[in-house]
Amino acid sequence: MKTAFLKDTIREIRGNFGRFLSILLIVSLGCGFFSGVKATQPDMVETAADYFQKYKLMDLMFTSEIGVRSADVEAVKTADHIKGAHAAYSKEVFYRYDNKNIVLKCISFNSALPDDSPNLMNKLNVIEGRLPEKDGECAVEVKLSSPSTFKLGEKLTFSETDDTKDLLDTLENDTFEIVGIVTSPMYIGYERDPTTEGDGTIVSNVFLREEEFITPYYTELFVDIDGVDELDPFSDEYKNKVNKFGEEAYSAFENSVNKRYSDLKKQAEERIASAKTTADTLNQYVDMDYSILSEELPKIQKTAAKTRKIYEAEVAQGKRAYLEKAAMLKAEKALMIVQELMSDNGDNSGVAHKKYLSQLDSAYKEISDAEAQLAEVSEPAIYRFDRFTASNDYAQFKGDSNKIDLISRVFPVFFVLVASLVCLTNMSRLIEEQRGNMGIYKALGYSRKTILGKYLVYSGLAAIIGGVFGSALGLLLLPNSIYDGYKLLYNIQKLNTPLRPEFLLGSVGVSVICICGVTAFTCLRELQAVPGSLMRPRPPKEGRRVLIENNPKIWGKFSFMSKVTTRNMLRYKRRFFMTLAGVAGCTALIITGFGLKHSIGSVVDKQFRDVFVYDGIAVMNNRYNYDENKRELENVGEISVHMQAMLTEFEAFHSGQVYTANVCVPDLPAQLENFIKLRSADDLSEIALDDSGAVITEKLAKLLDINVGDSITLKNSEGQSADISVSGICRNYAFHYIFVAPELYQNSFDKEVLHNIAFVDLKPGTDFDAFRYTFLRSDHFYGLTYKEDQSEGYLNSADSLNTVVAVLIFSAGLLAVVVLYNLAEININERKREIATVKVLGFFDRETDDYILRENIISALLGVIIGMPLGRLLHYFVTVTAEVDLLMFNRELAPSALLYGGVITLIFALAVNVALHFVLTKVDMVGSLKAVE
Structure with a gap:
């Protein structure tokens, strides 16, 4: 049946x-x-996880403003939960392409490390060709970011981004043949590292053998954390473990760098003292017989040459010039003045005697300036990046x-x-x-x-x-x-x-x-x-x-x-x-x-046409004060309107929730309308920014469940927090912003506003690329980002x-x-x-x-x-x-x-x-x- x-x-x-x-x-x-x-x-x-694991993407990256030494690498390796550590060189160069200089970044790779080495990180994936094996060879990235002319067999000739320097002081060669096309797990998309060179944009990366670099300092230190390989690389669990396990490694790196900084500062002080002693000796000899003075000349010249040699070895490091290096330079300049005086040892006239006295005064002034600058030197900044912050x-x-x-x-x-x-x-x-x-x-x-x-x-x-x-x-x-x-x-x-x-x-x-x-x-x-x-x-x-x-x-x-x-x-x-x-x-x-x-x-049109109406954002050099930066901006003929502001990340708290937001404190709130339109999220009416309270963006208000009249708690990177009333909620589509008037900010946090950016509008007809190239030649500006650059990612x-x-x-x-x-x-x-x-x-x-x-x-x-x-x-x-x-x-x-x-x-x-x-x-x-x- x-x-x-x-x-x-x-x-x-x-x-x-x-x-x-x-x-x-x-x-x-x-x-x-x-x-x-x-x-x-x-x-x-x-x-992505398999790709990162196969090509051994780093978990953490450390850098410092005085570079990375081998001793720093060894110090990090001794920390707990560290599987391996490896340092690398990098150098930004110019390459002539399409009748203009574009910025490329030369990055080293260590070909001597075997695949099973725990210290091997950011392994290159060869798409075509092979990796460089001898001098004068390089590998370039796939066309996703590289110029279309980068092909196997082509030779690339680089030049120094600083006209006063020679590229061959950093690299063994300036011309390289492309033997491979590769990808790096550090750079999986269009985004490349920021730069202050050229037009502010690194077009592509070029990979060289570590032996091609001749600088005594590495620029980056990569760290591989033990016990996180099996985690979802995008999860909060992975991120929290990396930060927790990497804390000891960061402390070891920080201590090592600070010790090296103390040694460098001590050396600078010794050189200043040496220069001062030499100048004092010369001062005593001025009134003596010039034949006696001539006998001392070789000693003084030897001291000056030694000082120059040591200084040149030390200055070829990191990415920035520091005050201690400036102090060393002052000391060296003083010694060079002495050397110049000694070079004319045949002139025994009274005119020469007066020349000695006049230039000795200059030497003493240089020494005094060096001492003053060295006194202002603070410990170098040390940076820690994880995968999320190292690459957009x-x-x-x-x-x-x-x-x-x-x-x-x-x-x-x-x-x-x-x-x-x-x-x-x-x-x-x-x-x-x-x-x-x-x-x-x-x-x-x-x-x-x-x-x-x-x-x-x-x-x-x-x-x-x-x-x-x-x-x-x-x-x-x-x-x-x-x-x-x-x-x-x-x-x-x-x-x-x-x-x-x-x-x-x-x-x-x-x-x-x-x-x-x-x-x-x-x-x-x-x-x-x-x-x-x-x-x-x-x-x-x-x-x-x-x-x-x-x-x-x-x-x-x-x-x-x-x-x-x-x-x-x-x-x-x-x-x-x-x-x-x-x-x-x-x-x-x-x-x-x-x-x-x-x-x-x-969203792109709404954000970058209706809300953001500026042309670009200039990143200011805080070594110059507000008035100095303002004068520099006013002297730029292509800028029609500008306004300095503070733009810094804060943590925003309310109703038990916390989100990171960009706090913007404009110098002149009444002029903010020329750069950013604050419109009510309800009826798009204009919102005035004043001392009555902060204006926050719509999405942040919804996430934190905030209404007009509520208070929001803001906490800066130093741990200082303040409660600020919310006077308005504005329409915005990308990221979270909190706009605060300068007086309200100063009263809330009891500190001055540090203007680190400037909103700029350019005159009609300005060539943006050419302008950025000339604009960044000024020491007052670290970078310039156009609104179009920001919108491109979206x-x-x-x-x-x-x-x-x-x-x-x-x-x-x-x-x-x-x-x-x-x-x-x-x-x-x-x-x-x-x-x-x-x-x-x-x-x-x-x-x-x-x-x-x-x-x-x-x-x-x-x-x-x-x-x-x-x-x-x-x-x-x-x-x-x-x-x-x-x-x-x-x-x-x-x-x-x-x-x-x-x-x-x-x-x-x-x-x-x-x-x-x-x-x-x-x-x-x-x-x-x-x-x-």
Whole structure:
């Protein structure tokens, strides 16, 4: 009996294979989309983690303003939790490209370290060619960042960025042949290190053997932390462990550098004392016989030469000139004056005597200046970077993957709901069609459980096969399709797409539960009837009067076909509302896809056109005071308007939450409007910045749950905190900002405002690249960032999301086709006798199409109308949910998104009608009319 029943179940699948395949494909589409989109973020993270581990990306990087010595490296290696440490050289150079000097960064790699060495870090990945093996060879980065002319075999000639220096004092060669094209785990995207050279932009990195550098100091120290390799490299757990385990290594590095600094300062003091002693000796000899003085000349010359030699060895280090070096230079200059005096030992005239006295005074003045400068010397700054702070690419990759994850939390779920709705309709219709067979089974003595099992096998098998197939295909194809947009931004080209059972089993399980659940509910409801009742077909639904028939004036103007269509649509209410829900859901998904594209892409215009209206931000050198920097800015002819300000990161606290924000204290709050527009988040009205309180950005206010009138606690890097009232909340889209008037800041923190930047507007027609090159020649400025430079990173990130959005739109469109076709086919199957009847009555094919398919068009049109407000709500929900902490999408829905969503859905509806025309022409009139018998 069981064998016969199993055969009948298989026969049922064969007999209704179209419906079985339909359910299978819909489930496959829903599960595939859900699994694929959900898996993209973990695939990206896992791929990056494998890449970083394979090429041994450092965990921490230390630098100091007096460079790195071998003793510093050894000191770090002795700290706990340190697997290895390695130092490297770097040097910024000019390269002539496209008729101008561009800045390249030469970075050393140690070819002597074996692959299994714990000290090997930031291993280069050879894409083409090989690594340099001898003098005069180099490797360049792939074209993602390198000039297009960088090819194997080409020779690059570099020059010093400082005209007063010789590049060959730093490098063994100035011309190198390209023998390899590589990538580095330190630089996976477009971003390169900042620089004060050239136009302020490092175009690309060039990798040289460590032996090519002849400077006595390294520039960076890389550290590999033990016990963190198996952690998610983007997780807070990894970041916290690295910072915790790296604390002892940082302390060891700091102590080593400070000890070396003390030794250098002591040497400088000794040289000053030596110069002073030599000058005193000369002063005593001035009044003596010049023959005696001549005897002392070799000694003085020897001292001067020794001082110069020591100084030159010491000054060729780090990135900045320090006051202790200035002091040494003063001492050396004094000795050189003495040397110059001694060089003319043949002149014994009174004129020479006066010359000695005059220049001795100059020597003493240089010595005095050196002593004063040395007294001002403070301990050198020491910097610690982790992966997040050492490279913007690292943090950006994490942000991009998180955006996909946030989108996948909402969009695929709604997608699966729409797909499930169609499956439920299919199974409900199948059970209703099987009433006669169910009655026969009951009459033959089959139990409800056995009968139910047949249809559960039917629906469950379709859900399982479709879910597994769709999920497997989605996990393989969708992450790669989405990541294609990011290949233009990152060097990590090949995405790992493992089979993720958690998404496969989760999506398949939900589908099986939903479909089998509705199958069981519908089947058990039908089985409550007696066999005789089940074996008799249900009578056709009666036509009912519709509400509009109560108005004869309107109803009378309807044609016959219009009246039939109107009645039939309301005659099959469940199918009608299912169609409305399915079409509305698909329309909402398409609208959301286009709306999301606009919301992400328009952030750049909103932020850098409507909020930030300055041309650039100059980074000031704080060695010069406010007035000196102001005069320097005023002397720059290309600048039309400027204003100095303080821009520093603070921690903002409120309601138990803490976020990092950029505190901006403008010098003249009334002029801030010329550079940054403060507009109310509610009505876009202008907000005045004054001493009544701080103005904070909208996203930060939402995260901290702050309203106007509340107080916010700000904490600076020194641990000093203050409570400041919030007087306004302004519209802003990228990052968190808090604007504070200078007097309010001084009163709150009891300290002067340190102006470290200046907002600048350039005169029309200014060549930005040429201006930046000349602007950075001044010692008053460390850098100049244009607004376009800032927006470029956002544009790249937004463009990469276009691929994600395109996949969403394509999938939603495909779902719309499947939904429309399935619901229309169910309509035809339900009404085959009716269709056969009108055909027998003489309806032509076009009239039959009009009779049936006009309902589809009207249902689709009504579904589009309902889907538009639903799409608006879904778009808002997705944009709010998909936002990261530092970014606020444009929550306005573009009218074009509504238009595209409606038009695309209607086009799909027309395409489905064309396909269904051929189904209607194949309806067997005789067979359909005799089906009851």
